[in-house]
Amino acid sequence: MIITYTPEGGEPQHFDASRLRASEIQVIERTADAHWKEIKLAVGDGDVNAMRTVAWAIKKRQEPALRIAEFDPWEDELRVRLDGREVRSYATRFVEKYGDRPEDLADAFAELRELAFDREDCESAIADATAPKDQASADPEPAPQPEQAEQESPASAIA
Template sequence: MIVVYTPPDGEPEQYDARSLRVSEASIVSRTTGQKWKDVVQGLQDEDLDAMRAVVWVIKKRSHPGLRLGDFDPGIEEMVTRWDQDETADFVRRAIALADSDPEVTRDDLDEAWRKAIAAAADPAHAEATIKEMTEAPKDEARSPRPQATDPSPSQTSSPPEAAISDSSPTSSTSLPEPSMT
């Protein structure tokens, strides 16, 4: 998970939470009052305390005297994004789900790809990963499952509801969320 911190009138800075040493992760945990697994979940949920603590600890590498109270970013100055491994993992799991679940439609995958690109720290890499993993090998006719609900949809019918939902990650048709483990 990458925390992107954009200071006022500055360029975005990226801080990779996976680069933390155990001692640094312990400092983050003590600072936030959370176990590391909860900090990781907080990063996925863009928890301000988790993001602030991670950035602060990594900044301390080059500024050892930096105190937490001296690093107080604005609430809209930090966001989390997926690193390249998390992006590739999400794409692999989404393809596997689409291959195994006939209810996952082409529209569902297209929506998942849009979300993956938006969530990635490197959108160009996300696009390239999606393209690479969804192109069928020349000797194999494999592609993500096309929309297969009604074989004869009318022009006036509404498109089927997407099986992917931000509010129902436990749904059997929801695409997987990336994890840091």
């Protein structure tokens, strides 16, 4: 996840929350009074306290003396974005989930585009996820024998 901090009238700053040192995670946990697993989920949900705490910890790399009280952005100045790895994962999952429902798939991809940090990365991930699979390299499944096909019930064919 990438946390984008855009101060009013300032340039956007990007904080990659996918690459944190153990010591940074410990500082984040103590500051947020929560476990890292919970904080990551909260960041993904757009929780302002979680985003602020993680962004502050990363910002301390360049400003070691920065205190949490000194980093107090407005709520609308923080936003969470998905990095390339996350975008690819979501694109693949969306195709698996909505592949047979084009309208739902289009809606999911529209939302993914909004959440992606890098739009080109997102378009590439969507193209890869929706590309026809190479049938020549796939092992063909053996066709059922005629007597087996007749004996199967419709319920067992679905399962």
